[in-house]
Amino acid sequence: MEEITCDICVIGAGSGGLSVAAGAAQMGADTVLIEGAEMGGDCLNHGCVPSKSLLAVAKQAHLMRNPPVPGVAAADPQIDYAAAKDHVARVIETIAPVDSQERFEGLGVRVLRGWASFEDEKTVVTDAHRVRARRFVIATGSSPFVPPIDGIGDVPYLTNETLFALRDRPEHLLIIGGGPIGLEMAQAHARLGSRVTVIEADRALPRDDREQVEIVLAQLASEGVQVLEGQKVTRVRHSDGVIRIETEGGTYEGSHLLVAAGRRINLDRLDLDRAGIAHDRGVTVGTDLRSPSNRRVYAIGDAAGGAQFTHVAGYHAGIVVRSAVLGMTWSKARTDHIPHVTYTDPELAHVGMTEAETREKFGGRTKVLRFNYAENDRAIATGRTTGFVKLVVANGRPCGASIIGSDAGDLIAIWSEAIANGTKLSAIANTVLPYPTLSEINKRAAGAYFAPQLFENASVKSVVRLVQKYLP
Structure with a gap:
């Protein structure tokens, strides 16, 4: 068995693990990455990438049957299911080199293929290697949960x-x-x-x-x-x-x-107890993503037991790189600004607090704003008028947003940014956006917060009349 020592040992080559390994190695840390299955993890091979690829084929078939605007006759598409799956495979193959072993070895990462388990608090072993590291990052992801149904x-x-x-x-x-x-x-x-x-x-x-x-x-x-x-x-x-x-x-x-x-978190193979790593559904970690029972160990993404999204794993990876590689141990993870999207048609996206959560925290200072796709010129022009944005606001700042409609997953981005950075609604309402675009739906929703203050305020009307009377 080959003996290896390193600064950072990452277990799992999914989105989060790859990000940590790439960042650590490129910054000069001696980095080992261990993966027992496919490089790229669930997202590339079985999750986000193939599902969105299949949805793209399905949407094309739907649009042929149901043109959203007049002038084009509906047609019955000839479906080749196997060819649709060929498209899925090609998309995976196109993206795979970015996550490949060869690429990461080129970045300076030592990639070991095999299943890892802890031997003790400082050591991980595979069939062929024993790795001792200053820091370990558990990024093992999750797998489908099959309920114990009779039969x-x-x-x-x-x-x-x-x-x-x-x-x-x-x-x-x-x-x-x-x-x-x-x-x-x-x-x-x-x-x-x-x-x-x-x-x-x-x-x-x-x-x-x-x-x-x-x-x-x-x-x-x-x-x-x-x-x-x-x-x-x-x-x-x-x-x-x-x-x-x-x-x-x-x-x-x-x-x-x-x-x-x-989903169930992939921890079974790791022998966490041997390393004194506390765990339940996932690895027990604090907001610093470190194990309180073994401070050498971090857990990110699904393995950390929180929201199971690829973008969360990437977010966690950045925090761990800052902490474990750069020594910025004050870097902490948040959850209030994490968006999620269901990619049905129409799409459904959300970020931040719900209306009930906001009212519980802010009481009467809570306001709920809404703007419909049907009032947006681009949506009307393209026949995509189903849906609306629902914005929950307190003290002039967005607390949560939900969007149902075309491209909701893209439109939620501005609210994710606003909530992450504490941006005021006025900054969004003052932004000049290209016309006509769906993005104006968000600006109009923000503007709805100020409309009553400007157009329904008796004091404002009195001031305007006075100004108009004496304005040269």
Whole structure:
């Protein structure tokens, strides 16, 4: 077994781990990166990249059937499901070199391929290596969670790790789970010609504004997707090529089953107890992302037990690089400015506090502003008028924003920036934006905060009359 010593040992070559390794090595730290599966992690190989690629194909098929503006006749697209999956594979192959072992070795990172586990507080081992490091970064990500449903072990089910390798289009796709993955793949497959039934034990997209979620559900229903809320799956069976799901409300049959019921953090292989690393659902860390029981160890992204998003892992990576590499130990992680997006059509995006949370904190100083896509000239011109932005404000600053509509994931960016930096609404209202663009929706929402003060204020009217009387 080869003995290695280094400054930083990163376990996991997903988005967060790669960012730490690249930053540390390029700044001069002796860096080792260990990965037992595929470089790029879940996001590149089984998550964000393939799902958005498949959604792009599905959206094109939908637009052919349903042109958003007149002048172009609707057409019935000829769907080649295998070719759609070829597109997914090409996108992954195009991006993969950025995350490749060769690239990171070129940056000065020593990449070890194998599964890592802790031997003691200062040492990690693989089948062929023993690594002693000043600092360890656990960036192992997460995997699909399969609930302990009666019969699930006897049913040929799919997860996001196997779905994108499927070459034959499902005739009727059953989906357990009404979260972002479940609803995104439901819409994609419905648009590609499958019948789809989604079964959710609670409410679909429970973390989002219910009024906006209802718009997503209405769109899915209009495309033939059946979404069943409040139906817990009690049993799953498979016979004669038919999958049967039994719930508290009925029985549903289909040809394929996708389990999208959440994620479990990948900690099982690590032997954390040997290193004195406290853990529960994820690694126990403070706002500095360090383990309080073993200060050599950091955890980032999904492994840190918080929000499970690629952009969170990247954000955590920056904090760890500043702390573990540059010694800026005062660098802390926040959660109040982290956005999330569900990439259905229309998209649904949110950042910051909800209306209820803002009212609880600020009481009567809370104001709720709203601006509809249907009042935006670009949305009208392009036939994308479904949706609205809902802005929650206190003391002249945005506390939270939710957007339902076309390109919501891009439009939420300005509110993420504003909340992260404590920007006043006046700064957004004063920004000059190109016309006509969807981005004006955000500016108009900000402007709605000042409209009553300017146009409904008796004192302002009196001053204006006085000025007009004496203005030369």
